Amino acid sequence: MNDARAESRDHYVDADTPSAARMYDYLLGGHYNYPCDREACDQLLVTAPSTRELALNNRAFLERVVRHIARRYGIRQFLDHGSGLPTQNNVHQVAQSVDPDCKVVYIDNDPLVLGYGRAFLEENRNVLILPSDMRETAAIAADAAQIIDFRRPVAALFVSVLHCVPDDDRGNPRRMVEDTVRLLAPGSVVVICQLVSEDARIRDAVTELMREQTGDRWGRVRTKAEVAELFTVPRLRIEEEVGLLDVTDWRPDTDLVRRQATQEWIEFGGLATVD
DSSP, X not given: OOHHHHOOOOOOOOTTSOOHHHHHHHHTTOSOOOHHHXXXXXXXXXXXXXXXXXHHHHHHHHHHHHHHIIIIXXXXXXXXXXXXXXXXXXXXXXXXXXXXXXXXXXXXXXXXXXHHHHHHHTXXXXXXXXXXXTTOHHHHHHHHTTTOOTTSOOEEEEEXXXXXXXXXTTBOHHHHHHHHHHHOOXXXXXXXXXXXXXXXXXXXXXXXXXXXXXXXXXXXXXXXXXXHHHTTSTTEEEOTTTOSEXXXXXXXXXXXXXXXXXOSOEEEXXXXXXX
């Protein structure tokens, strides 16, 4: 990795405050987490018992959608917002299994993600990891241009991450999507999904729990209608043959679908093309 890629500001890993990335890693069966993350997940599972199955289903969706984009749309450039900690079958591994020349930019500001991400990606010249806030779209685009050509189609991924974004003056999910779409060439695609619940008690309880546990580094659980509204951003056109749905049911590639035992919340969204 060259000096430009390795450059970043200092980051401090707080091992006493849970992070959404490390909690997600724990739910997936990973090892990049601390006792505080595991304890927070245990509390979350009391309120939302299906969370582990939901996380596993979401990860499977990410693999399917990346493979679909590379095969069906022929896109070879990916922006992964809120990439999280390295696991098996990361975006670049899935995309490069279709074409080794696929380029992937990971965007995350969790210090542990950045540390492990650089260690895992050091030898891959078609991968870049940016230590950026996802809302800093202009800065992200400038840095991503090291390997991404925005004159050509790009796949912008917002997979299970927008619930980490609050609605405030610094930005909100719709603004993030609008700013990103403005950068994209026709023929690009955008993938959006986030945690939703139609039960206000679940939305409020989980949102409050996560804000408290993560030191207010959290947005909120939303409704299906709120996620659907993100797809009304100008130039986006929902992939109509599938539409918006629980991502467990998005183009399943096996009959052995892992079903949530309870449906207090789900991961909801889909894929849209850019006109």
